[in-house]
Amino acid sequence: MTDKAERPRSSHWRGFPVDLGWRNLAVSTRLACAAVAALAIAYWLELPQPQWAVLTVYLLTQSSAGAAFAKGTFRLLGTVIAASCAVICVKLFAQAPVPLVGTAMAWMFLCYYGATRMSNFTAYGFMLAGYTGLLVLFEGAVDPNTAWQVALDRTTETSIGIACATLANALVLPVYAGAQLRALVAGAFSRLADYAATALTSPTGIENVIRLRSDILRAVTKFDALRSYTMFEAREMRANDAVLREIAREFLTVLSIERGLYVRLTDVRGAEGDPLTARLAPVLEATSATLDAIAHNPNAFANPERLRADLAMARRRLAVFSREIEALAGEAPLAPLANTALVVRRAIKMLRGLSFVALTAQSTFRPAAPSGMARSRPRLAERREAVLQGARAALAVLALCVFWYATEWDQGIAGITGLALMSYQCVNTDDPEKLGWPYFRAVIAACFCAYAVKAFVYPWLEGFGMLATFLLLVLVPLGILIGTPRFAKTAGTFTIFFVACATTGNVYDPDPLTFANFCFGLVVGMFVCLMAARLLPVTSQASRRLAYRRTMHQLLPEAAAGPRPARRVAREIVDLIVALLPHLSSVRQEDDVFLRGMLCSASSALELGRLHQAVANPALPPAGRAALAAGLSRFAAIFTALPERAEPRREALELGRAAIGEMWTALERLDPPAGSPAARAVLHAASGLRFLLDRFELDHAFLDRSFSS
Template sequence: MKRQHAIKQVSSDTFGWRAGMLRAIADAGTEWATTDGLIWLHLFKTVLAALLALGIAMLLELQQPRTAMTTVFVLMQPFSGMVLAKSFYRIVGTFVGMLAALLLGALFAQQPELYMIGITAWMGACVAAAVRYRHFRWYGFVLAGYTAALIGIPTVMQPNGLFLAALTRAAEVAIGIICSAAVSALIVPRRSSLALQNALQSRHLNFTAFAMKVLDGAVERGTSERYFADLVDEVVGFEATRAFAAFEDPGMRSRSQVLARLNHEFMDVCARLHALHQLRKRLRDNPSVQVVQATAPYLHELSQLLGAHKERRFDSSDAARIAIRLKAFQSTLPARMRATRRPLESDEPQCLPDFDTAGELLYRFVVEFIRYIDTYASLETNHNPARERPPVRYVSRTNAFVVACTFARTAAVVGAISWFWIATNWPSGGMAVIGAALTCALTSSAPNPVKLALQMSVGAACATIAGYLVTCYVYPAVDGFPLLCTMLAPVLAAGTFFASRTKTAGYGVGFTVFFCLLAAPDNVVVYAPDLLINNGISIVVSMLVTAIGAAIVFPVQMPWLIARIEGDLRSQVTLACTAPLAGLAQRFQSSTHDLMHQLRMLLPKRSRRHRNALRWMLATLEVGHATIDLRSEIERATYASDVHARWKPSLDRVTRDLAQLFERPDRAHAERTQISVRAAMRVVQQVLETVHTDREKRHDQQRILSCLHFIRTALLDKGAPFDTR
């Protein structure tokens, strides 16, 4: 019996060991499939689409099948929605670029100097417009620019072939677009809509966890600033993902406006949470312990309500349940806050402004969170209250000097290489101009175009060497398309692998794009290694000239240019103070986040200037939101002008002084703004005493006082970025 028991024990242990091993292997496989496996899938699909485009272009006997291959490598993205969005804008950009090449060819036939001036101006205008209109609209403008160069420059001396070249180019690009879209959508597709849903869930869960820490007062110093800075990238990235998810999924397309509203409401909730956090921090720094203690139970209760959901997955039904609890909390909050306020009226009257402001901020946060969670809960239902509200539009803002400098930089680089080509009659000068146009276009949205251009030049140099080896030793030994694909696949896969990595993307893009342009096979392969080397040298030289131009001619990281963007960020308060109130909160939120995202792209993340820009963004959101709230309350309380003649002028002076302070932040403007805020508070307090018996009017004036008090605390904050020396 003992022997049988021992055998059973050994068998059980062996089975348990094998089961554990299988689980470990399964977990490792799942982790690989969701990390590195996705990179290899993207690599396989990109190479397959490129070879498919090459084969179809050869089968149709087009002039340059390599163009179809190049289109695939420029176009292919991990998500099918990205590919479809880029395909749409590429078609539009290619068509516009083709028309531009034909028009310039018709205007300046056999006049290469004037033709190149036209191409240079067109390239500069397209790249500047691409910087102004970002995301996938950027790609349409970029394509319109360098498609005109790719079509027109090879035929600048032979205008009779321009029309045929334009038609051929359009056909080759169309084949690349179709192959990219087909492979991305049909072979193990990765849906942008699914990624968007996962991003929504993770963003909500992370925000809820952070909000609980803020409400419980458990946020460490500096943590909140880093978190709100990361939220800037999330908000801008979500908007881009929403835009191209609409291309692949009709359901997402029908809910696109709802998702846009959800993103806007998320920005509102974040701004309210930050304002509440800032006020609590200031109350802890000042002797207002009674206010902190009086509001702590409500904050803790709200924290518990937000933390009621403990699962890692969050869907619309979970959102609906939380919305019900929050609405019950909201309905009882004003009466409970009034009951807590009564003892303070007699014992601590000096704490009443802080208590009223804290209560108002808490109530506004709950209202905004309920609005956000209601929209979240209705994403999967037919009835959506967000559809019944005015449409939301994300507003991006780009400084006019940035656009002008981009135009000047592109025109200077392309114009200099064009002049050298015409002056010296350089045989490979046309390819150099094409290389410069491509590099200027592809680096226009990079935070460090010099680094990216240098990486692309190294990739192009490696592509020249690889193209020479392939042309001399591979093509002569290849017989048939299957063997050609077998030989090209490893080379293309290597370039795609480097392009899929963030740190080596420039090398990979330079290698794949220019290997296709230089050495990809045509229907009739021309064995001219000397021409290939000359063209490769011209492309590398053009990239180096582009890098020099990006470093010398209005570099993107010039201090004065960054200061202009910072000035635009601060001037958002002027927008909040002066613009019409209809849709103002949406424009203010989105453009402020967009400007800060630009600064985060340009400034090193842990630098002093980045921290200063972040502090200005948070101060802008605080004061801007409070100003919009103040103006909204003023519109509802116009009767107060009859009660006190200085009521409206004093409040108008506050908004006027706030705008001037953020336009020119110095000690004089800060002191003047503080004086105007205090004066307005005295006037509003007098009106409040006059209308105290009318409940609605009393609440109107109390809300106005809370807005003014919060603005005053923001101006007096020791951590504020105002220059008061």
């Protein structure tokens, strides 16, 4: 429901499972008062279904004023468009059931197709259009002469809820998305610095490394949503879209560097007694100390000049040591020298990435410069998933309508309502049942509680004042649960359906049988939608498969063959990761394998680019350049034609490994003068090959799979 996880909990109640801090209590009271105000206005206007005004307030519960206003704006827009279209369809097909149902299916298909293709509040607007259009269409078809009144009432009730929720968010303890975004970027940067410090010094801290990486990925996923909400806030709070996307890319780039660095350091530390390892240790410890101080200084991000100066000093320290390593080129054995050079070079690149984030983040809240860059064309897999999402919603409507017609059910409208509500939960998620069944259970609990209230409490209440007092006493505790991350989703669902079912019209007219039938219809509609989701599963697997194929069969071969700059190739791989992040979970093994492999692919593209620079370096002996050029061409050809089936695929990957191994062997055979430009060129090329060889060891689970299942 709402993202209140960012709020600090009151230290007095730290051991209690519910957040009873003053701010959460104030926000809960704000919500309850806005809901009661919306109900009062709906009663005053004598609207037939005042519950829509109340539940809209809770549907718009957000952690920032910008998010609430964005959600309210697109909810209103979706409601108005859907209601207008539904009235037209009722006038055309009210007396023709088959075209009417076909129109409803087509409308759901279009809306859920759009909801899948879009993101954030735009997707929400599409979903609300599908939901509202379906309800107005079928409610209006019952009595076509009053269809326009149904549409007007629904729009008015929704507008009242939006107005009350927006005013409450803006006037009472407003929290701005821009401020949240600033805090999120700063917090993610601190975790990124902590991640880097841990990886540099802790050979056994893999659990902590994984935890920090997951935290950073979750923060990057939130960037886009918060960025989009800032456009509804004051100009000085708005985020520069282009800058924020660069920050997200750089976060992922640093993560990709850090992973390979952590593993390479494990091997370097394993070489006990090696003089290079002994010389490297204090340099890395000093770098880690700098990063650790940054990570644990709450004001570090607020002082970018000092932050960049500290990072620059750490880079200079590593650069001095790098020159010492290069001076040993041609004198010390190539393998340990290349290992050490790779560690130092990637540590420097990691620090450079952190400096870039620190510098760029200062422009996050400056107006964006006009950009001539066209929006990239949608990928085919996204279109396919959107078609499947729309088809699933349309088929669920058809199944319920057939059941409605065959049984002459008198609660078809309730079933349509439940189906529309559950469809909203099932879109844009890889596992709709994981969200759907808890939602389903919370709705059933809300129906029982609402029935108890209507049967045993309302008969004792007289006048709106007593009703408002009772609702405040119920809604404030529920709002506190919504504000507690542990209970937020369940409490939010329960509250929405409780107010929807417990709210009555201006005249209290209890009818237990009608109420029970309505709740049964609601539950049946939800169940039909969940069954449709189970029978026609739609996931991001197609997008994942396309991203994998594009990376392995096209982008990495392009980086190896050299027609495009390696940095552009790496950037495109990172963009593929950013697009898929909302659908990935680091706690799922398959997702973690995919994510780690894609991050490492971005780094591999950069290393392939370095090898091309080595081929073009005249200081590298001709035999080395010829071996690298031939090996890169062979590597590109192997990956371009990488088979999908397991056994031929493993054979092809072994050929790729062999191609890199042959390049390494060719470099080892060279005997350039110690400390010469040729020796340094050999060392640089060898460190790049060392990284690619690591990839076959670390990411065999990623490389061996086609992610086609």
